[in-house]
Amino acid sequence: MDREEIKKRRQTIAKQDCDSIYIGNLYTVDTDLQLPSVGKHGSSINWESKEILFLSHTGKVTRPTHGVGNRIVPLVATVTFEGETLQRTFEVTVLEEEYKAEIVEVYPVRILTKAGIKPELPGVVVVRNDTGSRTVSQVSWEPSARENYQQTGVFTIKGKLEESGWQAEAIVTVATDADERIEHTPKVYAFKGQSVRLEADTxxxxxxxxxxxxxxxxxxxxxxxxxxxxxxLDVKGAKPMTGWDAPECNLKGHTTGHYLSALALAYDATGGNLAIKAKMDYMIAELGLCQNVMSELPGYHQGFLSAYSEEQFNLLEQYTTYPTIWAPYYTLHKIMAGLLDCYTLAGNNNALVMCIRLGDWVHRRLSQLSKEQRQKMWSLYIAGEFGGMNEVLTNLYLITQNRNYLAAAKYFDNEKLFFPMKENMDTLGDMHANQHIPQMIGALKLFEAEGEKAYYEAVKNFWHMVTEDHAYQIGGVGETEMFKEPGRIAAYLTDKTAETCASYNMLKLTKELYGFEPKKEYMNYYERTLYNHILATENSKRAEGGSTYFMPLAPGSCKKFDTHENTCCHGTGLENHFKYQESIYFHDQDNLFVNLYIPSALSWKEKGVTVTQKRIRGENGETVQFYINGGKEEFSIRFRIPEWAESSIAVKINDVLITPDIVDGYIQIKQTWERDQVELIIPFGLRLESTPDDNRIKSVFYGPYALAAIHEGEDFITWPFGEEQFVQRMRTAEGDLNFSLNGIRFAPLYQIQDQRYHMYFKFTE
Incomplete structure (x- = not known):
């Protein structure tokens, strides 16, 4: 081997070691980092922090004092192999310390119980802090005499907060009937199977x-x-996974679960793509082999399947914290959800059998723990995150009717979230957004199973809190993954806003809520988030499978697409773009609901009806045409009136202008349908939306689309006039939905890839 070949070999090894460095989730760092000193192939690795005040050269983290703000620290790895050196710079976001709040009020707890039944008291109460915010605190209750709840009446139980010693009070009402169950059958349904197809040229x-x-x-x-x-088992020559799925990462396996779901969704969305089905069937067969082998290995139990041993679950039961372990039930949820999707969307029966075995494993394990143990586990930050385990287990129950899975789903009830949401008290500030949104999806699924009113009320209250007080104008939520104080939007316009996973789950929750209560407000939010966040998360220039982790909203932001880190948002990103058709149309027995104006084709097989939706863009809006082959069936079609429609929508049937009925925010047309055409002429208009905490800071919309200004500056673009003049001065520009003002181009966020952009602007009037 000559010198050049030796040099090239050394460079290759150094690069491999440099590329394979994994030091954890660097977006929200609050604990010390474990920095490797040797690469996988023997390179030496030296580390240099550019701000040792917050991050030492050895990875020790010192969080900024509360009020200073988070710090982004460049951390440089120098990789050397036999004289060949490479460098790689990581950006580490060190979170500021939490504020040490003082309690100023403890809210009383109100409990309803049936005579003769001991009241079940929550393990937490809601408190108000000196900042005015609300949170929860653990409580211990005094014993209650049995005679107190033997007959109807009201009595009080005293308690004490475990950390502060404050007194708590539970007011118990004893009634003859305390079964708070309500009707839990959905009122409308999304179309199942392969009923809806997207038009490709959109x-x-x-x-x-x-x-x-x-x-x-x-x-x-x-x-x-x-x-x-x-x-x-033999890896068959495959390369290791990278990033959050690297062999040394404790979250490994989650992307594979998302991949299963993506394959199932793709099979469904494409009308049964056979190449996709072949990949899915191969994955299920090989994972089934892994599950069978694992069940026979020492230290494993029947039915277990994961990308690692059961050790992380053992450590969680000992309350081990992150990063020693990393959310084992979160990863398990992705695997189980992927298996169940392969069954429900693509008919793979082996996937259902595998999911049942995992469900049995979960039930056996958690049924041996006390409620107190489980609550302590679920309260652990990141380590106790469990995704939507309550959802997938309830779905498994609804399929099999095995009540063990329903019991297992309820083992994941998280009082820290469920109790204040049931009480309609916003305690979301400083809670991890995407850790808790899936839990609400599971709560709604539990309501669907048995009709417990408390679950439904908690979910509805949560949805309204999030969408009304915690959402950015694009629909996304959270900053550095966390909910902030209600109504604080302008204060948190950073480069780490709107985690994509959170919007994925908020849309899922919104779709399910709409099924029980088909109100247009749900679909208004759905449209806003789908068009302005989810659609904007992938690179429209090439098919690389990348997704944004955060959708940065600071002035002069630039998107970053995760293609190799295999983050949580990369996982949901694999699924996102096969879900556009899910909520375009809903139906009940007598009505078809059109919620989204996305060109598509619907086959309503039960009625023998087909609908084709087309879109024609014009200067002042768009015309949406529906071609309906109704088979001489009589039914109503309801078209959602968007919240952004500037004026009344013109409606034509077979080229004849009509004055339709308006029902609950929908245009309703009821008739016997044969071969008919409905045309909606929907006006678009420019408008500004202010942030709730600073009415000078505004975003720009045109119809349903949030417009971003393409501009390199990192300070707010300031406009020295008000909304009326702003709208008057805007001019259409070349490109679909593009505008310009003072030489600055505006475009929908989904059209912007590697340019710097501004989503919020400062107005002086």
Whole structure:
């Protein structure tokens, strides 16, 4: 081997070691980092922090004092192999310390119980702090005499907050009947199976096709790598996974679960793509082999399947914190949800059998723990995150009617979240957004199973809190993954806003709520978030499977697409673009609901009806045409009136202008449908929306689309006039939905890839 070959080999090894460095989730760091000193192939690694006040060269973290703000610290790794050196810079966001709040008020607890039944008291109460915010605090209750609840009446139980010693009070009402169950059958349903098809020649269809192209390129054996290692099976020459799925990462396996869901969704959305089905069937067969082998290995129990051993679950039961362990039930949820999706969307029966075995494993394990143990586990930050385990287990119950799965789902009831939400008290500030949104999806699924009113009320209250007091104008929520104080939006316009996972789950929750209560407010939020966040999260220039982690909203932001880190948002990003058709149409027995104006085709097989939706963009809005082959069926079609419609929508049937009925914010047309055409002429208009905490800071919308200004500056663009003059001065520009003002181009966020942009602006009037 000559010198050049030796040099090239050394450079290759140094690069491999440099590229494979993984030091955890660096977006929200509040604990010390574990910095490796040796690479996988023997390179030496030296570290240099550019701000040792907050992060030392050895990875020790010193969080900024509360009020100073988070700090972004460059951390440089110098990788050397036999004289060849490379450097890689990581950006570490060190979170500021939490404020040490003082309690100023403890809210009383109100409990309803049936005569003769001991009241079940919550383990937490809601308190108000000296900042005015609300949070929860653990409480211990005094014993209650049995005679207190033997007959109807009201009595009080005293308690004490465990950390502060403050007194708490529970007011118990004893009634003859305390069964608070309500009707729990959905009123409307999304169309199942392969009933809705997107038109390819739109921004939505194009995004789906790019995702399809990417899925077809994925190496299935690489997706199986960690599972085969855990089962002591041959990896078949596959390369290891990277980033959050790297062999040394404690979250490994989560992307594979999302990949299963993405394959199932893609199969469904494309009308049964056979290449996708072949990949899915291969994945299920190989994971089934892993599950069978694991069940026979020492230290494993029947039915277990993951990309690692059961050790993380053992440590969680000992209340081990992150980063020693990383959310084992979160990863398990992704695997179980992926399996169940492969069954429900693509008919793979083996996937259901595997999911049942995992459900049995979960029930056996958690049924041996006390409620207090489980609550302590779920309260652990990141380590106790469990995704939507309550949702997938309830879905498993609804399929199998095995009540063990329903019991297991309820083991994940999280009082710290569920109790204040039931009481309609916003305690979300400083809670991890995407840790808790999926829990609400599970609570709604539990309501669907048995009709417990408390679950439904908690979910509805949560949805209104989030969408009304915690959402950015694009619909996304959270800053550095966390909910902030209610109504604080302008105060948190940073480069770490609107985690994509959170919007994925908020849309899922919104869709499910709409089924029980088909109100247009749900679909107004759904449209806003789908068009302005989810659609904007993928790179429209190439099929790379990347997704934004955060959607940065600071002035002069630039998107970053995760293609190799395998973050949580990369996982949901694999699924997102196969879900556009899910909520376009809903139905009940007698009505068809059109909620989204996305070009598509619907086959309503039960009625023998087909609907084709087309879109024609004009200078002042768009015309949406519906071609309906109704088979001489009589039913109503309800078209949602968007919240942004500037004036009344003109409606034509077969080219004849009509004055339709308006019912609950929907245009309703009831008739016997044959071969008819409905045309909606929907006016668009420019408008500004102010942030709730600073009415000088505003975002710009045109119809449903939030417009971003393409501009390199990192200070707010300030406009020295008010809304009326701003709208008057804006001019249309070349490009679909593009505008310009003072030489600055505005475009929908989904059209912007690598340019710097501004989503919020400062107005002086």
């Amino acid at each position: 921004e939505f269809g194009a995004a789906m096709n790019r995702s399809l192209e990417y899925l077809l390129s994925v190496d299935d054996d690489q997706m199986l790598y960690n599972f085969r290692i855990a089962a002591n």
